[in-house]
Amino acid sequence: MATYDEALSRLGFQYESRVVDTHFGETHVLAIGLEDAPPLVVLHGGNFLNPLCLSWFAPLAESYRLYSPDLIGQPGKSAQVRPPAHSDGHAQWSLDLLDALDLKRVPFVGISYGGGIALRVAGYAPERVSHAALVSPAGLASGSTWGMVREVVGPMLLYMSSPNCERLLRAAKPILTELEEPYVRQLGAIYRNVKLDTQLPRMATQEELTDFGAPTLIFVSEEDVFFPGEVVAERAKEIVPNLVAIEALEGERHVPSRQSFAYINSKIVDFLRNN
Numbered sequence: 001m002a003t004y005d006e007a008l009s010r011l012g013f014q015y016e017s018r019v020v021d022t023h024f025g026e027t028h029v030l031a032i033g034l035e036d037a038p039p040l041v042v043l044h045g046g047n048f049l050n051p052l053c054l055s056w057f058a059p060l061a062e063s064y065r066l067y068s069p070d071l072i073g074q075p076g077k078s079a080q081v082r083p084p085a086h087s088d089g090h091a092q093w094s095l096d097l098l099d100a101l102d103l104k105r106v107p108f109v110g111i112s113y114g115g116g117i118a119l120r121v122a123g124y125a126p127e128r129v130s131h132a133a134l135v136s137p138a139g140l141a142s143g144s145t146w147g148m149v150r151e152v153v154g155p156m157l158l159y160m161s162s163p164n165c166e167r168l169l170r171a172a173k174p175i176l177t178e179l180e181e182p183y184v185r186q187l188g189a190i191y192r193n194v195k196l197d198t199q200l201p202r203m204a205t206q207e208e209l210t211d212f213g214a215p216t217l218i219f220v221s222e223e224d225v226f227f228p229g230e231v232v233a234e235r236a237k238e239i240v241p242n243l244v245a246i247e248a249l250e251g252e253r254h255v256p257s258r259q260s261f262a263y264i265n266s267k268i269v270d271f272l273r274n275n
Helices: 002-009 050-062 089-100 113-124 145-161 165-172 181-193 229-239 258-274
Strands: 015-022 025-032 039-043 065-069 106-111 129-135 216-221 243-249
Touching: 002 050, 002 181, 015 089, 025 050, 025 089, 039 050, 039 113, 050 065, 050 106, 050 181, 050 258, 089 113, 106 113, 113 129, 129 258, 145 165, 145 181, 165 181, 216 229, 216 258, 229 243, 243 258
Parallel strands: 039 065, 039 106, 106 129, 129 216, 216 243
Antiparallel strands: 015 025, 025 065
16 A cells, blocks of 8 residues: 555646445545546556556546546455456446446546456447557457466566565566566565456457447557467457557567557547547
8 A cells, every 4th residue: 555655646647536336345546637628537457556557647637537446356445356257247347436426428548457347348338438448458368378377477476485676577577568666566565465366357259349339449569478469459350340440569568668658648649539
């Protein structure tokens, strides 16, 4: 929680912090940007802290009112309830959240696990999603299990068994394109103190997305060990009905670089204005 609050203090924007009720328990929500600006929902990554993920998309607050909930069951200030991966729990929670915030039909921006939740909403209640911009999203295709074990799980377990700086950097390297200190440190805090969520929101299907007509923009990373760019792009072309564009980020890992996020945010603004 100290790491969470530190990240929040460095966000660079005035923020509103509020708690809303859902059927799954209380949900903590951060909001930044002008209150009368068009709303936009930001869903952060799993096993990651909301304010650190929100900082990547904070420039969007110059044009939109960003609502960024702490995902239930993830490290943060929301209820520590994890809906079964095979269920529609995350979609139902998202609708509770939209209703509590009085948001009828809004654009979603989701990264990683959050992208997977956005796809669950798209399949469950497509009328609530006006646009979807997904970065390194879960829910479309996954990488090799052995590759993830070798590159991510092994170094993580080694760090957890005997934490030190060198092992933490090794554990963070397959995930972060840039090993920025606050993000590396929060991974260490989560690895040491949180029971990790190993279940992703279930894969979207073509049948589920049949009625989802909202414009969709997807960013994939070339060297993403979790959701390899080429594989994700191919599946997205097969099952996402109104796929406006897929942007491939060359040389990027699961979490793109700051330079790539600047590009991503500019493309999201253009996408929301022109589609």
